[in-house]
Amino acid sequence: MLFTIEKYAIRVGSRYLRRYFSKNVDIAVNNTQEFVLQPEDSFTSIRREGQKSLKIALLGAPNVGKSTLVNQLIKRSVCPTSSKVHTTQAKTNAIYCEDDTQLIFMDTPGTVSENELKRYKLANSFKTDPKVSSHTADIIGIVQDTQNLYTRDKINQNILKLLTEDIRNKIPMILILNKVDKLKKKEILLHLVNVFSKGKYSLNFHDIFMISALTGDGVDDLRTYFLDSAKPGDWQYQNNVYSNLTCEDIIQQTVRAKLLDNLPNEVPYCLQVRLEHFDVGPNDNINAIISVTCPTKRIVNLLLNGKGKRLKNIAVVAEKELRYAFRTSVKLKISVQL
Template structure:
């Protein structure tokens, strides 16, 4: 507890110094400067930080990134391998830009071959590390079998050159699921005293699901930013297109609602995308099923659910997530297709 209080006081002091003694003095609100279309965004003295987020499958990396940027950009579900490719999620505050590089869950070469995973599972974490200013390693604090040790696939990726060059922070996620909070202090002691463990600049305890602890983590990263031009303009919050985010969100919701391996065999295709005069979004997405029984599983009415069948539930959940992502009304229609 004393460790946590001291850490909080240091960050609070850093926050105060950053606000009061910043050399980047502007004559008007810096957020207004960002949003002016005639401005050259690279001409203003600003700060940025690129953060590579690594972790085992289902550690909650994408959910954490969504909390940190305050938008549901990265696909997240309760199943493993929801994230299949690297994505940049961007958060801007005043003169600082944070670029979170969300990556697929770390897997071994054996797992890559066994489950026929895309090459992005092997390549994207390496690409992220090559450009990162800081590495955030996410640990599932709820998993009693793996929470006290770093995933061996991550250790294999972090060569000695990377370890000595890039600062690293440890992020214990899902702390809200722990009944005994003293477990967290035990985990911190294990990680600090273990000679085989990595050396971390700081340790955070968060719940990506509820948002607890994420404000402190975001402030720490804002304070760690380096003086340099921004990589993205201020209105950009992802390197993905809106169409890609819609498809991935639908896919993630299908993974939440369908059992076992079923959602991994579906093809999600965006058939129609349009924006209205008031920036509202209308989209039509086709869910292509390899077998008729899977299609029936989606369209069969669920008596115990007020929403109706599963595909309607997915549409409602996806719309809610997309409204939070785009901050505009979204109307989504899902069509189920099956073999004739």
């Protein structure tokens, strides 16, 4: 984890975790024992002989499984996920390195219309981040939910508006049919392939993949495809950096995602989640305290129901996911206030 605050010298032996997550920093290696982190406006490319890179923008309607797929592709849960829509609110870069190749996956918020943006008072990032990602990508992957009866055989209109003629002509696109594990009739997949290959929604896809982001089925083949598609170029990140988010960001967003999963209806959307305390111990174990501010006493009681059992379960689930992200022990406490 790399910070964008004042200059820090971090010892490798006891703080390796701090090098795993980055936010617009330039890393100057003085010697084998010390890293000096200097804040910069943009990343400095890391030039290495014979290395390759690829930037992949993942686009899709809300809740099609983009974040779950990214976590499977990089083998770390750096993108918080939940069963509710709009869990991802801004673009996240997730990085995977293998041998001489670096893949940068741009996880984006679900595409929405102007009316939805205003109606639900969504952040402007819902509009700008998919657009920015699609313009800067080397490959665009459109993720389609095959389980959704009403939308699985057509590309979301908001995506079609986003993909201008200029983008379609310059950037190769692939179709990723997700949630295939939920389909009882597999012949539906053949129908979808036929629709997207020959129909008006084909978009001249270079390839079509059938996967389950939840179980990981087909994800290895997709990752291999991206590795094979990489082109000679400078790496944007060090090979031990896995996200452009800080550890603190990931902890906060993960807890928010678990609140979305465990609270009914619109309740979790009105909660304010804030990191109150963060500490990395001598063995790189993480201790964190999250505060959840509720707008009404009724919601406070809902969270503390059953002597706080619901809150404890949320903390346990979040700890498990964070251990998978950071590869170290995580102790998390969640406090609730009005």
